[in-house]
Amino acid sequence: MSYVRNAWYVAGWTPDLLVDTPTAIVVLGDPIVLWRGADGVVTALEDRCVHRLAPLSLGRCEGDKLRCMYHGLLFDRSGAVVEIPGQDLIPAQARVRRYPVVERHSWIWVWMGAAEADERLIPPAVGVDHPDFILGRGNLDYAAEARLINDNLLDFSHLSYVHAASFGSPESWARERPKITPLERGVRVERWVAGESVIPGQGAGKPIERYATYDFLIPGILLMTGGCYPVGTSAALGGAAPNLEEAESGVTFTSQAVTPMTGKTSRYFFSWGPHRQHGDEVLRDTLMGIAGMAFGEDKVMIEAQQRVIDATVNPRIMPTTADRAVTLFNRLVDKLAREEAVPMRAAS
Amino acid sequence: MSYVRNAWYVAGWTPDLLVDTPTAIVVLGDPIVLWRGADGVVTALEDRCVHRLAPLSLGRCEGDKLRCMYHGLLFDRSGAVVEIPGQDLIPAQARVRRYPVVERHSWIWVWMGAAEADERLIPPAVGVDHPDFILGRGNLDYAAEARLINDNLLDFSHLSYVHAASFGSPESWARERPKITPLERGVRVERWVAGESVIPGQGAGKPIERYATYDFLIPGILLMTGGCYPVGTSAALGGAAPNLEEAESGVTFTSQAVTPMTGKTSRYFFSWGPHRQHGDEVLRDTLMGIAGMAFGEDKVMIEAQQRVIDATVNPRIMPTTADRAVTLFNRLVDKLAREEAVPMRAAS
């Protein structure tokens, strides 16, 4: 199972990381401590003291530094040990790895790779503080590898079966194939779905057509918007994208991030809500209730799938025509992972 | 640890498998989904979708078919995929393994082997619907390999120690050796036990002699009957089998099945109760209460034994003369397992 390391992974929510409160997260198997100083600056270090491997996330913030609370070694923001109590000399190798970290769109992004961090690669998520949207947020831990969650998000044919109860998705989600466009760092998935009459948060009514479009970007970020239109709109547009501002249902936006923690555990971050001109806090809370139910449905299925895979000697899949975005994205991940592995091999 | 695969394993109770309710069971490491259609017919398939390995036991029954509820693939009773939503062509390899399944004697029997299923090999258990007996039933999961439970059931010398509290078994169970007869697919164990004065379900009274006989059959099925007689009956009969209908205590019957799930987990199915002419529902419930206590005593001992074995680098046993039926049965299992392995190697 390969993942891209030269990428920004979501390690937490900006509003959840309080000042002077070290927090542990594991990303791609690396234990990381995040902390926010009194000046608001966030630092991400290897969560493992050089001395005897105690976790720095059990440590104490002191100004812009972090003290290991086992035997008192003090680390600065670069990861260097700057104090060993009772000892004058500090060895040059007394430092832990520092991870580049950026707060943007309400998320704390950590750069996991060996290459220089490039902030232009941070996906354009919509933060919960965005002025145009009224968003709720949450996160959910999975006992499953991140790739299985990515696969789930790249193939919405599962909506008809997994989410019939929560989203009220009809079978047309499974039968109609979306338009798929490769992007430099991901895949774009656009679809018109006919046969619907349920607008999440508004209940069942007259038949509608739904337009949904999302980008799924490295390392595992879904950014989706869309809305509902009168029956016939898709045909009138020849299947092209509609003007979102004219959506009958109003427009919603969801940002989602899948972070591999260990090989078999993941954390899933998500926000969802209406455009400020098309809804309010009540609609947002209704949507979040639906999302909570739906993401629980996914979790049951994906963790069960993981258990089956783990119990299978030589697990093999049989792709269907619904898997095109899955296959494109996984090939991109494999390609990028291979490319970043080359210079390391050359260097060693 | 070898098990016979060309055999019928108990996968569940007939009354527990409701219509249109897919149920998961693991047998010999194989994940199996069982379901009963509206016509009452039971099907057993590999519990692993060909597409992305989701468990079919999370699926939905549709007539005589089963739909995977992840992306909607539909399976017929032969295990073939007959529908992929939104896709016209169904690949020939789109099928999961079907297991021969038979309902008989209140149990759902699944054939695990590569050879053709032979219904004549289903052991003659007594179902809970048998007109001659009033039977209670239950099942119990073990965190232990099935062989340890088989060993337990093949050597009743443990009754004197493990079940002194529940069955009230005297030490004579441990001291007297039963008559053991090899069968084509198992072992017959017969014994007269003196020194008893407790009849399960009837409490302690005057001294009696107990006659008990059981067949223990491939793959791990115990079928036992017997009764209590006046002191001296055994001697008068020269140790031969008595006429069961003349038992003072009345006659009871118990059917028990040990199913290996994974290498270290098992499911134990059991029924027990009096002959209709010798008891009633009250006696049946009393016996089931005693059995519940006794089988809990076994579970404590056998799971502890498993933990000791797991913590032992090179576990070795030291057989005693009480182990003859254990040894005979395990040799039979090994012989049958070896024999069925040969054609597979020849074929590959």
Next chain:
Amino acid sequence: MSYVRNAWYVAGWTPDLLVDTPTAIVVLGDPIVLWRGADGVVTALEDRCVHRLAPLSLGRCEGDKLRCMYHGLLFDRSGAVVEIPGQDLIPAQARVRRYPVVERHSWIWVWMGAAEADERLIPPAVGVDHPDFILGRGNLDYAAEARLINDNLLDFSHLSYVHAASFGSPESWARERPKITPLERGVRVERWVAGESVIPGQGAGKPIERYATYDFLIPGILLMTGGCYPVGTSAALGGAAPNLEEAESGVTFTSQAVTPMTGKTSRYFFSWGPHRQHGDEVLRDTLMGIAGMAFGEDKVMIEAQQRVIDATVNPRIMPTTADRAVTLFNRLVDKLAREEAVPMRAAS
């Protein structure tokens, strides 16, 4: 991870081992059953029946013997099988390992090595029945290897950080280096600590100086005493040891034992309390409350440290100058472990 086997390990508290009540403990990976006969004598045997590996700790005491309660084999105090129900001949190899066992200082000590047991190597702990002290006692299980707990106890610089809340230890514990003296079977650690004003059990008051001295002995036994003195005492004594009887605070004594169970689990035994002339049962209970809080703080840190080590591919430490006693003791363990390994290799 090497441990000394030719040593006495604490396997339990004398008052906890009741007559005729077999008790299981694992020491250095060996399952051991301890039992006390009606005559008060304690026996320690391998907790694994020769027959089918059932644990003897589920057995029944019969006079000075122990019966396996699976199939009834009876063991004497030497570990020999002396009865197999229903079988006349007892094979010569029908015996389990006996461990030399001694009760002393309220602890049950078990000798784990191949060399002859030498009672002179039992460390001079202070039992809870010692006439000079009023001691409370407890024990705590760790999901961590014993060496990490030994390391903790050999370097009290952690008091300033881990135990600031419970013991109220100032930073001077971390900054001042103790006097360390190698012993034949351990290390002596003595220190004067300035800057204190909290006497455990007596609360904060005027500034004091604390003197603390302990021996840490093979295999992992800490024996510590000390007391508090007026500021300036250390300087007046030139840093030498004070007269304990003149301690303003009164004198306390603590005995602690770290027993490796499996490779990653340990049991930690401890007692603490005042000299009878310097305190009472109320002070003892107050101290035990503080100890309970402090040892919980250690457990949180050490188990977290173990998890980080387990998640690290090639874990390496970076010793500081506070680690001298740790290093000395671990070298002694390694040396003794190597020495005892030699004759075994020569013999094989």
